[in-house]
Amino acid sequence: MSASTYASALGLEAAAVLLCAVVTLWRRSLGAIVRALAIQGLALACVAMVIGLHQRDPGLVVVGLLVLAAKAAVVPMLITRVVRGDPGSRETQPLVNVPASLVAAGALTFLAFAATRSVTALVPTTAGRLIPLGLACMLVGFFALVTRRKAVSQIVGILLVDNGVALVAFLATAGVPLLVELGASLDVLLAVIVLRVLATHLRSRLGPFDLDQLTELHD
Amino acid sequence: MVGAGISSAVQVAVVAVGGPVLLGVMRKVRCRLEGRVGAPVLQPLVDIRKLFRKERLRPDQATWIFALAPVVLVSTVAVAAAVTPLVTTHPAFGAGSDLFVLVYLLLVGSTILALAGMDAGTAFGGMGSSRAVTIGALAEPALLVSILALSATAHSSNLAAIVRATLAGPGSVATPQRLFALGSLLIVIVAESGRLPVDNPATHLELTMVHEAMVLEYAGPDLAVVTVGEAMRLTLLLGIFVNLVAPWGVATTTHAADIAVGVASLAAKVALLGVALSVFEVSTAKVRLFRIPELLAGAFVLALLGVVSGLVVK
Numbered sequence: 106m107s108a109s110t111y112a113s114a115l116g117l118e119a120a121a122v123l124l125c126a127v128v129t130l131w132r133r134s135l136g137a138i139v140r141a142l143a144i145q146g147l148a149l150a151c152v153a154m155v156i157g158l159h160q161r162d163p164g165l166v167v168v169g170l171l172v173l174a175a176k177a178a179v180v181p182m183l184i185t186r187v188v189r190g191d192p193g194s195r196e197t198q199p200l201v202n203v204p205a206s207l208v209a210a211g212a213l214t215f216l217a218f219a220a221t222r223s224v225t226a227l228v229p230t231t232a233g234r235l236i237p238l239g240l241a242c243m244l245v246g247f248f249a250l251v252t253r254r255k256a257v258s259q260i261v262g263i264l265l266v267d268n269g270v271a272l273v274a275f276l277a278t279a280g281v282p283l284l285v286e287l288g289a290s291l292d293v294l295l296a297v298i299v300l301r302v303l304a305t306h307l308r309s310r311l312g313p314f315d316l317d318q319l320t321e322l323h324d
Numbered sequence: 325m326v327g328a329g330i331s332s333a334v335q336v337a338v339v340a341v342g343g344p345v346l347l348g349v350m351r352k353v354r355c356r357l358e359g360r361v362g363a364p365v366l367q368p369l370v371d372i373r374k375l376f377r378k379e380r381l382r383p384d385q386a387t388w389i390f391a392l393a394p395v396v397l398v399s400t401v402a403v404a405a406a407v408t409p410l411v412t413t414h415p416a417f418g419a420g421s422d423l424f425v426l427v428y429l430l431l432v433g434s435t436i437l438a439l440a441g442m443d444a445g446t447a448f449g450g451m452g453s454s455r456a457v458t459i460g461a462l463a464e465p466a467l468l469v470s471i472l473a474l475s476a477t478a479h480s481s482n483l484a485a486i487v488r489a490t491l492a493g494p495g496s497v498a499t500p501q502r503l504f505a506l507g508s509l510l511i512v513i514v515a516e517s518g519r520l521p522v523d524n525p526a527t528h529l530e531l532t533m534v535h536e537a538m539v540l541e542y543a544g545p546d547l548a549v550v551t552v553g554e555a556m557r558l559t560l561l562l563g564i565f566v567n568l569v570a571p572w573g574v575a576t577t578t579h580a581a582d583i584a585v586g587v588a589s590l591a592a593k594v595a596l597l598g599v600a601l602s603v604f605e606v607s608t609a610k611v612r613l614f615r616i617p618e619l620l621a622g623a624f625v626l627a628l629l630g631v632v633s634g635l636v637v638k
Binding site: 113116117119120121123124127131203204207208210211214215218234235237238241 | 503
C-alpha cells in the first residue's frame with residue numbers, strides 16, 4: 106500500500122467515525138442512531154485493519170476483525186432488540202434541542218483539535234495527526250451521555266466514548282496489544298448485555314424506561 | 325477558437341433552455357416512479373410559451389417592486405451563469421466567479437422575490453416570504469463555511485480556480501474535507517432551490533408551501549419569467565455542484581469542439597443529478613417546517629467538520 110493511499114484511506118475512515126458520532130446527535134429515531142453506530146464500528150475496524158496491513162502486523166488485523174464482529178454486528182444487534190422490544194420509545198428526547206446539540210458538537214470538535222495540539226506534536230506520524238478526530242468522538246459521546254435521558258441513548262453515549270478511546274489508541278500507539286483490546290471490547294459487550302437484561306427487567310416491572318422517571322425506589 | 329464572451333453566452337443559453345427541460349425530466353422521473361405516465365419532458369417549455377401569450381395581470385395595490393422582481397431574478401441568475409465555470413474553466417469576467425460573489429448575486433434574486441411576495445399585501449405572500457427568508461438565513465452559515473472548506477484546497481475561493489485545481493490534482497478528489505463540504509453544499513442547494521424535503525414544489529397546500537406562496541400573485545408573462553428564473557437557478561446550482569464534484573469534461577481551452585464537449589458533459593451530469601434527486605424525492609417526505617433548522621444545522625456541522633478535518637488531514 107503506497108503512502109498516499111494509506112494516508113487518504115486512514116483519513117476517510119477516521120472522519121467517518123466522527124461523522125457517525127455527529128449523526129447520532131442529528132437523528133431522532135433510535136433505529137437510525139443504532140445504524141450509525143454500526144457504521145461507526147465498521148469504520149473503526151477498517152482503521153485497525155488498514156494500520157495493520159500497512160505495518161504488516163497480523164495481530165492488529167485480528168483486532169480489526171474482532172472489532173468488526175463486536176462493534177459492527179453484535180452490539181448493534183443487541184441494542185436493536187432493546188429498541189424493538191419497547192415500541193413506546195422509538196425516538197430520543199434530548200434535553201438540548203437538535204440544532205443546539207449539533208452546534209455544540211461543532212464546538213467540541215474545535216475544542217478537541219485545540220486540546221490535542223501537544224499530543225499530535227509527540228506523534229508526528231500520518232496516523233498521529235488524526236488523533237483530534239478520536240478525541241472529538243469521545244467528547245460528542247460525553248455530550249450525548251449528559252443530554253440524552255433514555256436508557257438506550259445512554260448506552261449509545263458510552264459506546265461513542267468507547268469508540269473514541271479505541272480510535273485514539275489505534276492512531277496514537279499504532280496498535281494496542283491484542284489482549285488489551287480484547288479486554289476493552291469484552292467489557293463493552295458485557296455492558297450491553299447487562300443493559301439488555303436490565304432493560305427487559307425494568308420494562309416488565311416499571312413500564313417504559315425513562316431515566317427521569319426513576320426517582321424513587323419500588324418494591 | 326471562440327472568445328470567452330461567446331462561451332459565457334453559450335453557458336447562459338444552456339442554463340436558460342436547459343432549466344425548464346431539467347424540470348420536465350425531474351417531473352417525468354417522479355411520475356414514472358409513482359406509476360403515472362407523466363407530462364412530456366418538454367411540457368415546462370410549452371407551459372412557459374402559453375403563459376407568455378396570456379394577458380398581463382397585476383394586483384391593483386402592487387408597486388414597481390412586483391413588476392421588477394421577475395426581471396431582477398432572471399438577470400441575476402443569468403449574470404451568475406455567465407461567470408461560473410459551467411462549460412469552460414475560462415468564462416468571461418473570470419474574477420467574478422468568486423463563490424462569495426455568486427452567493428450574493430443569487431441572494432439578490434431571492435431577496436427581491438421575497439419583497440415582491442409581500443408587495444401585493446396578501447396574507448399568503450407574506451407568509452411565504454417570511455418562510456423563504458428564514459430558510460435562506462439558516463442556510464447562509466452552512467453555505468459560507470462549506471465554501472471556506474472547499475476553497476482551502478485550491479487556496480482560492482474563485483470557482484474557476486477550484487475547478488482547475490481539481491482537474492489538475494485528481495488525488496484530492498476524495499478527501500474528507502471535500503466530501504463533508506460537498507455534502508453540506510448539497511443540503512443547502514436542496515433548501516435554497518425549494519425542493520423536497522424542505523419545500524414541495526408540486527403542491528399548493530397552504531399549510532406547508534413556501535416558494536409557491538411567495539409567487540402566488542404572479543400570472544401570465546410575469547409568472548412565465550419567474551418560472552424561467554427559478555428553473556435557471558436550480559440548473560445553475562446543480563451545475564456548480566456537479567462541476568465541484570466531478571469537473572471532468574469541462575472545456576479548458578477555447579476550441580469550439582471542447583466547448584461542445586463541455587455542453588454535452590454538463591447536460592449529462594446535471595441530468596444525472598436531477599434524476600437522482602427526483603428518485604430521492606419520491607422516497608422521502610417533506611420535513612416539518614420546524615424541523616428544517618435541524619436539517620440546516622446538520623449541514624452547518626458537516627461543513628464545520630470539513631474545515632476541521634482539513635486542518636487535521638493534510
